[in-house]
Amino acid sequence: MEPKEYRQRVRRMEQPRPVARNALWAFVVGGLICVVGQGVQSGLMSLGYDQESVKAPVSIILVFLxxxxxxxxxxxxxxxxxxxxxxxxxxxxxNSVVAPAMEFKQEGPIMGTGARIFQVAGPVIAYGLLTAFVVGLVRFAISGGKP
Amino acid sequence: MSAQAAPALAQRGHLRLDAVIGAAATVVGPFEAKGPLGHLFDRVVKDDLCGEKSYERAEQCLLRGAVELLLDRSGVGAADVDLMLAGDLLDQITTTNFAGRDLGVPLLGLYSACATTSESLLLAGLAVTAGAARQAIAATASHHNAAERQYRYPLELGVQRAPTAQWTATGGAAFLVRPAGEGLARMVSATVGTIQDYGLKDPNNMGAAMAPAAADTILRHFRARGQTSRDYDLILTGDLARAGSPLLEELLAEQREHPGERLQDAGMLLYAEEQDVHAGGSGAVCSALVLASLALPRLRRGEIRRALLVATGSLHSPRSYQQGESIPTVAHAVELEAIS
Structure with missing residues (x-):
């Protein structure tokens, strides 16, 4: 059998991911995490802080959780x-930062945890910064640096 | 054929063997013990770390444990072992070589990924047949957590696995190969696989990548021996799992081989459906565990007369995958028959 023909057969026979079920659970789990976040925010605001000043503490608490x-x-x-x-x-x-930090503890604090802590989050951080830079340039081109 | 005769090369890559598997020993992790074959393993370690400080060391502990148990139960001292052939999945096959420090046995480290089980058995059989060893050990080990950190993601990272993904088995298995005599099964012949690569690139579907290698080796073995699948009571592949096994069946059917129920896959036998290992088990030790716990006892009791072990391996590395390379695969076959 030709490799190409075989690859087509593999694709045809491959068990598909349960997309509908996954999407439903993603909605439920993602929604619940947002509910927790909202709970933390409302809790902090009930102590008398305004919405703007609780933004960072809410993020910090969620990162901790x-x-x-x-x-x-x-x-x-x-x-x-x-x-x-x-x-x-x-x-x-x-999770993406703590998981490798825990995992590579066995290789020590420098070459293990230190070197590998951003193994998963690294690309997000690198391209997040790049995107922010590009968006910043576009904004500058449009509004000329005025807020 | 006498034990002294040189192994005849009947056909390219096909080897006549005259040896027996005298004994086998298995050590598994707690998760494997919960599977359908759990009660058939010789020893279950308490936890994934095997009392060690890293999963890599735990894997060595599993391999060492299996070899020590094998020597113990067969009344053979390490000094009486002429040769040990063993392999694992970790970089530089450290499990094998590090475990070898404590064993004091002439050791050759092997790598054929999950096909190492049959590679080690056929080489041990060959050494015994050729008169180069009176007692040889074939052994493999793998560890789910050690394989995950090498090939995939940190354990605690939230990842949704593909339905075609397989679960690396945690365990060690060792076999004692000797010239004819008492034992679990006779080793009759073997076929060395050729590397097959159909251009598949998804390491989350190794079963599909390996099925052509299994088909090629099985058909070459049949041709060399003048056999068909009807000559076998069991053709044990390892580990095509649920994704690869139907593909192998199709590839064989195209060559008019219909093994039906005779064709079983170690990856589908080791774990239960509710253990949620997706397509099934894998890992260097997976087929060895099923061979030792299921196939060899049935051969010894005479419930089955002839079996073909076809361990299959995906020979990629994390780096080759990241560089966009396809997955080369291999399958080696060992033909076993009941002694009495």
Missing amino acids: GSLATALGLYDRLAKLGGMGANLPITGFA
Whole structure:
């Protein structure tokens, strides 16, 4: 059999990912994480802070919760179910940094955790910065630096 | 054919063997013990770390444990082992060579990814047949957590695995190969696989990449021996899993081979459906565990007369995959028959 023909057969016979079910769970899990975030925000605002000043503390608390759930071995299970619903919120970002930090502890604090901590998040950070730079240039071209 | 005769090269890559698998020993992780074959393994380690400080060391512990158990149960001292052929999945096959430090046995490290089980068995059989070893050990080990960190992602990273992905088995298995005599099964012949590459690139579907290698080796073995699948009670592939096995069946059917129920896959036997390992098991030790716990006892009891072990390996590395290379694969076959 020709390799090309075989590859077509493989594609035809490959069990597809359960997209509808995955999407539904992504909605549920992602939604629940947002509910937690909203709860934290409302909680802080009930203490008398305004919306603008609680933005950073809410993010910090969510990052902490995501890291804690990763350390307790819960976040990977949540993400297995929720997929991008768990990866996309800031808790998912925390997971992507804490997971390699834990994993490569065995190779020591420098060559292990230190060198590998951004193994997963690195591309997001690098291209996030690049995108921010390009968007900044475009904005400058349009508005000439005026706020 | 006598034990002293040189192994005849009947056909390219086909080897006549005259040896027996005298004994086998298995050590598995707790997750494998929960599978359908769990009660058939010799020893279950308490946790994934095997009392060690890293998963790499745990894998060495599994290999060492299997070899020590094998020597123990067959009453053979390490000094009486002429040759050990072993392999694993980790970079520079460190598991094998590091475990070898404590074993004090002449050791050759092997790598054929998950086909290492049959590679080690056929080479041990060849050494014994050629009179180069009176007692040889064939052994493999793999560890899910060690393989994940080498090939895939950190354990705690939230990842949705593809339905075609396979689960690297945690365990060690060792076989004692001797000249004719008492034992579990006779090694009759073997076929060395050629590297097959159909241009598949997805390491999350290794079964599909390896199916052509399995088909090629099985058909070459049949041709060399003048056999068909009807001559076998069991053709044990390892590990095509649920994604690759139907593809192998199709490839064989196109050559008018219909093994039906005779064709079983180690990757589909090691774990239960509810263990959620997606397409099934894999790893250097997967087919060895199924061979030792299921196929060899059935051969010894005479429930099956003839079996063909066809361990298959995906020979990619994380780097080759990242550079966009396709996955070369191989399958080696070992023909076993009941002794009595």
